[in-house]
């Protein structure tokens with residue numbers, strides 16, 4: 077007995093000593109693939125985020141987190157001592173600036189238990205966003221603001237992988253709150269108090285929700301602006317034109333949720349079930365819609381495209397190939413719930429207005445951009461759960477191309493436009509010398525085939541390369557749990 081306990085004691089002591097001798101391992105280490113301070117990505121196809129045409133056979137040099145050199149591979153030699161990655165057959169574009177990146181997800185639906193409810197995804201959401209190339213994300217409405225703020229702190233401290241976050245405050249919602257995690261405001265005074273309190277806690281942006289009253293919305297916008305912060309909305313009680321005139325900065329989802337075009341809607345109401353009429357009657361080239369678009373452009377109100385989540389409510393969407401790509405990230409019962417609801421939507425295909433509305437939303441987004449509007453892109457992993465964090469950002473790029481944008485315009489919408497809105501376009505959003513090295517490396521030619529954006533291999537955030545597949549593998553079967 078004595079001998080064995082001595083041995084155990086010795087073993088423990090040895091363990092303590094060897095721990096003390098080896099440097100503590102970074103929690104990021106399992107996901108990193110490129111950690112050299114100077115890296116040259118050679119022979120890449122470059123889509124620089126400005127919307128201009130792709131350039132072939134380029135070299136991008138990363139030096140201590142910054143883009144240090146950029147140009148044709150023939151005339152841009154890698155610096156001496158650089159790690160050289162020959163990436164012919166790959167495309168490089170800026171890290172995505174996701175503008176609707178919730179850190180939560182819709183729980184599987186169960187009619188016996190009740191309606192819609194969301195669950196916070198502390199671990200899986202940040203990893204999946206980063207895996208898809210999202211290096212900056214606005215959370216656009218929080219159900220657990222302290223949790224979101226702590227996640228941001230840990231990402232900033234290098235304790236967990238994830239995008240740089242712009243944490244949005246708790247939803248500014250009116251009565252009745254859409255889900256039980258939202259607070260219903262009791263008036264403009266409380267809207268101001270809520271903004272003040274959460275700005276003090278570290279929140280940096282705002283989102284108003286469907287049932288907020290006009291007076292509460294106005295108070296919240298003014299209070300956010302007082303703190304130098306911006307406010308977006310997924311509105312319903314208030315229409316787009318009215319919100320733009322109040323000074324709102326951004327509108328989520330697009331015309332498909334603009335209640336001023338719900339036929340028969342009464343002023344100040346959030347009606348249910350007018351979608352069918354809207355799909356039939358809405359004419360995007362009508363003077364009424366054009367006038368709304370011009371008001372948004374004139375008042376500098378940005379729009380966030382969330383085509384992926386919108387598509388998921390249309391019969392026959394999203395494509396099965398997309399869902400199969402997501403499947404391994406979900407527990408079996410979550411995937412089963414998604415498939416059941418997708419099937420039910422398909423069963424009522426002949427009566428569903430959502431396919432028509434999706435096409436009209438796409439047309440609206442094109443018109444908004446041609447009128448000079450700032451269109452951004454976001455994931456919004458909500459509805460019934462068919463769109464997961466990150467995967468939805470990739471699908472949105474594909475759908476923007478479906479909507480009629482070129483691949484480089486789609487990338488521009490998902491990168492530089494978001495950076496401009498956030499006021500960070502001097503640091504991020506395009507691939508240019510002196511900018512932060514936030515870069516996505518994908519296999520394939522994105523300009524020829526946008527679906528290559530699903531083949532993310534490496535995501536550089538601040539010059540450090542993450543292995544996309546390792547991030548995805550690490551959340552295996554966990555989306556919906558944590």
Ligand SMILES: [Zn+2]
Pocket residue numbers: 176178216217310456458
């Ligand atoms: Zn949302």
